[in-house]
Amino acid sequence: MKKVLYVGDFSQLPTGYGQYARHLLPWLSKKYEVAELACYVSDGDPRIKDCGWKVFPNKPTNPRELELYNSNPSGEYGDYRFNSTLLNWKPDYVINISDPWAFEYVVRSPLRDYFSHILMPTVDAFPNMPDWLDYYAQADALLAYSEFGRDSILKQLPNRDIQIASPAVNKLFTPLKFEDKLELKEKFSLPKYNIIGTVMRNQPRKLYSDLFYAFSKADTDALLYCHTGFPDLGWNIPDLLMEHGITNRVLFSYKCKTCQSISIRFFSDSVCHCQNCGNFTNSIVGVSNGFNDDELSNVYRVMDGYIQCSKNEGFGIPLIEAAASGVMISAINYSAMASIIDNLDAIPIKVESYEKEASTGRNMARPDIKSLIFTIEFFGNQEREDLFDSGVQISSVCRSMYNWESVGLSWEKTIETAIPPKKKWDSPPEVLHPQPLCDMIGPMQQANFLIGSVLCKPQIIGGQLWRRLVKDLTYNSRVGSYGTFYFNEMSEKDSLKQLPFSYEDAYNEMCILREYYNVWEGHRISTL
Numbered sequence: 235m236k237k238v239l240y241v242g243d244f245s246q247l248p249t250g251y252g253q254y255a256r257h258l259l260p261w262l263s264k265k266y267e268v269a270e271l272a273c274y275v276s277d278g279d280p281r282i283k284d285c286g287w288k289v290f291p292n293k294p295t296n297p298r299e300l301e302l303y304n305s306n307p308s309g310e311y312g313d314y315r316f317n318s319t320l321l322n323w324k325p326d327y328v329i330n331i332s333d334p335w336a337f338e339y340v341v342r343s344p345l346r347d348y349f350s351h352i353l354m355p356t357v358d359a360f361p362n363m364p365d366w367l368d369y370y371a372q373a374d375a376l377l378a379y380s381e382f383g384r385d386s387i388l389k390q391l392p393n394r395d396i397q398i399a400s401p402a403v404n405k406l407f408t409p410l411k412f413e414d415k416l417e418l419k420e421k422f423s424l425p426k427y428n429i430i431g432t433v434m435r436n437q438p439r440k441l442y443s444d445l446f447y448a449f450s451k452a453d454t455d456a457l458l459y460c461h462t463g464f465p466d467l468g469w470n471i472p473d474l475l476m477e478h479g480i481t482n483r484v485l486f487s488y489k490c491k492t493c494q495s496i497s498i499r500f501f502s503d504s505v506c507h508c509q510n511c512g513n514f515t516n517s518i519v520g521v522s523n524g525f526n527d528d529e530l531s532n533v534y535r536v537m538d539g540y541i542q543c544s545k546n547e548g549f550g551i552p553l554i555e556a557a558a559s560g561v562m563i564s565a566i567n568y569s570a571m572a573s574i575i576d577n578l579d580a581i582p583i584k585v586e587s588y589e590k591e592a593s594t595g596r597n598m599a600r601p602d603i604k605s606l607i608f609t610i611e612f613f614g615n616q617e618r619e620d621l622f623d624s625g626v627q628i629s630s631v632c633r634s635m636y637n638w639e640s641v642g643l644s645w646e647k648t649i650e651t652a653i654p655p656k657k658k659w660d661s662p663p664e665v666l667h668p669q670p671l672c673d674m675i676g677p678m679q680q681a682n683f684l685i686g687s688v689l690c691k692p693q694i695i696g697g698q699l700w701r702r703l704v705k706d707l708t709y710n711s712r713v714g715s716y717g718t719f720y721f722n723e724m725s726e727k728d729s730l731k732q733l734p735f736s737y738e739d740a741y742n743e744m745c746i747l748r749e750y751y752n753v754w755e756g757h758r759i760s761t762l
Contacts, residue, residue, distance in 0.1 A: 237267045238649070239325035239349070241312045241340065242332055244272035244289075246281040248524065250551055251331060254401055261642035263287055266327075266649070271312050271319045290319045313339040317754055320345050321761050324659040327352055327649055333548075334366040341369050342699075344754035347656040350374040352648060354399060356548030357383035358569050359596035362390055368698040375652035377644065379549045380570035381577075395651070399644040400573075401551055402636045406527045409560025409629045410535050412622050419536050422498045428456040428621070429485075430613045431537035431561070433530075433552035434544060435521075436466035441601065443474055445543040448606040450478035454614030459485040461533050463520030464504055475501060487519040487533060496529055498536065534559035538621045539613025543583070543606065545598040547571050554578075557632040560625035564609045568599035577635050578628050583609055663759050665752045666690040671741050677707035680737050688744040689751075706735050 240262075245255035255270065262268050269288035275281070276293045292315050294300050303309045311332070316339060320328075330337040331354045340351060353373035355366070357380075362370070367390055370376060376396045378384035384396045410418065419426070430449075434440040442460070449458050458480070464471040475481045481501060488497045488506070495510040501518075508516035517523045525533065534540070540556035542565035549570045557563050557578055565571035567582035575582045584605035588597040613621065668688040674680040681703040686692035694700060706712040712735040 235265070235267045236327065237269070237323060237325040238262055238327045238329060239319065239323055240268065240270040240329045241316065241337070242270075242273060242330065244275040244279075244281070244291075245270060245285060247274060248526075250401070250549075253404075254331060257402065257638045258641065258645060259285075259287060261638070262645065262649075265646065269319075269323050269325070271316060273310060273312050288323070290315060290322065308336070308339050311336040311339070316340065317343060317345055317757075320349065321757055324761075325349050326655065327652065330354070332356065334363075334369055338369060341372055344751035345758065348659050348661075348758070350652045350655050352377070352652055354379065355383070355387075357386050358546045358548040359591070359594075359598060360386045360389070360569075361596060362386060363594050363596070364701070365698045367391060372697075374654075375648045377648055380573040382570050382573045383548075397644040397648045399641045399648075400636055401549055401554070402638040402641050403554045403558040403632060404527055406531050407534065407555045407558040408531070409558075409626055412619065415535060415560075415622065418532060422536060424485075424498065424536060425457070428454075428538040428614050428616070428618060429459050429536055430456050430539045430541060430610060431459040431461065431534070431556070432541050432543065433461040433533065433556070434542065436462045436464055436468040436471065438468050439545040439598070440468060441543045441545060442469045442471070444601055444603065444606065445541065446474045446478045446480060446484070448601075448603055449483070449610055450480050451603075452607045452610040452614060454611050456538075456610070456614030457483055457485055459498065459533075459537060461487045461519060461525075461530075463523075464518055466520060472501060472503075487525065488516050489519055489523055489525065489529075491515040491517055491523065496525065498533075530555070531559060534561055537561045538616075538618055539609075540564065541583075541606075541609060541613070542566065542571055543601060544571065545600070546596075550574060554632055554636050557625075557628045558636075560622070560629045562613070562621055562624045562628060564613070566599050566601050578631050580628065581609055581612070659758070660762055663755065665755055666748065667752075668745050668748050671738065674737070677704045680707050680740070684740055684744045688741060689748050703740060707737060707740060709735075711735050 240255055240259060242255060243249045243251035245252055245259055259268050263286060269290060271290045271292055273292045275291045276295050277291050282289045292312050294303055303314045306313055328340060328349045329352050330340055333356050351373050352375045354377040355370060370387060371391055376394055377399045378396050380400055381398060384398055387396060475484060485498050486501050488499060490508040490511060492513040492515040493508060493511040504518050506516050507514050519525060534556045540561045540563045542550055542553050544566060546569040553563050553565055553574045564581035564583055565575055566585060567575060568585050584602035585599045586602035587600050589600060591598055674683050681700050682695055684703060685695050685700050711732050713732060
């Protein structure tokens with residue numbers, strides 16, 4: 235059997251990536267020997283024993299190792315133990331499902347030629363950055379989270395075969411009978427108004443400000459229900475409620491940390507008294523105080539309509555969870571949200587404009603407020619029975635479109651057709667040595683020499699590292715290094731740290747990187 239190494243969030247974690255891996259890896263285990271390099275989990279974690287495959291924890295427990303782990307910005311994504319895990323497992327295929335900054339270390343691995351890299355990047359906006367496209371182009375097979383993701387890559391990298399393997403919906407998310415839905419609303423002491431809901435983390439790209447403004451202007455008696463946290467990394471929720479005068483019209487999810495009871499209530503600060511046990515431990519839902527799938531399914535079931543008001547989404551799992559739960563859905567007609575809306579024949583919210591993200595140059599959508607208000611009024615003023623009937627129909631379509639069997643088949647097809655590794659794990663040694671420093675005229679010629687004759691990797695001339703060398707040699711400066719090697723530039727942290735950078739400096743960096751490759755080649759040989 236061929237070997238597969240999955241690298242990403244530990245499959246037993248409640249994150250989106252973790253849940254995806256938890257369903258994908260059992261499927262792949264039927265045909266391949268599977269292992270995972272599990273991020274955010276340490277040695278000795280009891281959950282490791284519950285997996286039906288080999289698990290290599292990425293996070294160390296030893297204090298000295300933990301210091302090294304924390305010193306590397308990509309360490310938490312798997313970089314800390316990736317190369318050693320490769321030599322331990324010797325996979326035929328390495329799978330990554332993540333954002334580009336979380337897998338760039340795989341692209342630059344000194345052992346890259348010994349495995350086939352299968353990549354599913356979370357493309358959530360257009361256009362893709364040139365550096366990211368370089369990573370995608372080097373992959374031996376590509377998958378996409380959505381039709382939008384596939385099409386976005388193909389616009390810039392045509393002639394690639396890209397399978398779609400969108401996340402599937404959990405079987406727990408099912409619609410209730412209409413009478414049971416009304417009974418559930420009564421259980422949560424909700425008034426007999428239509429409930430318009432959303433499930434989005436409180437982040438800047440989740441447009442709670444636009445949603446609250448539109449809701450304040452909509453002509454409806456409906457209530458808005460936000461399953462989100464405060465405080466978090468995004469909006470000042472109480473200020474927004476006060477600004478738009480909707481404090482008594484917006485509901486939130488709470489869970490008591492003492493008795494674990496859940497409630498849906500108007501905003502009562504981040505912590506309040508629990509009506510069930512009386513303790514002051516009833517906290518608004520958040521990353522550290524989340525709902526399990528059983529509890530979350532009831533969050534959707536009390537809704538009569540669902541709105542995803544976000545600048546962009548890599549997928550937007552709450553959309554299909556709501557749809558599977560029998561709730562009619564709507565979203566801004568951009569990124570993966572547009573794919574889901576098209577597939578489920580749901581309600582699109584028009585895009586008013588696009589704003590370009592400064593750090594990446596990608597387009598981010600802003601909703602047309604009139605279209606958003608119209609959608610709110612539609613959900614708020616329709617008869618519940620009519621919305622319920624539409625929700626039952628969309629639930630059936632959702633389950634046929636987004637199921638784990640389809641996901642598994644897409645991955646299986648992609649693995650079987652991936653470009654094979656360039657070398658075998660038992661290949662003869664290949665230790666290469668840099669040429670001595672010699673004069674070169676012009677940044678482009680210097681970069682060609684440094685990549686081809688010092689780093690000894692002429693195949694990547696024209697790629698991300700080469701382009702950065704040309705730029706830095708042209709200006710004789712570089713941004714401060716945010717990682718072990720020159721290759722790993724993280725602009726958000728170090729873009730203001732301009733440092734002198736000469737041709738001799740670049741030569742020394744490439745020598746260091748070449749030696750790094752040689753050291754790991756020596757480790758490979760020692761395992762044979």
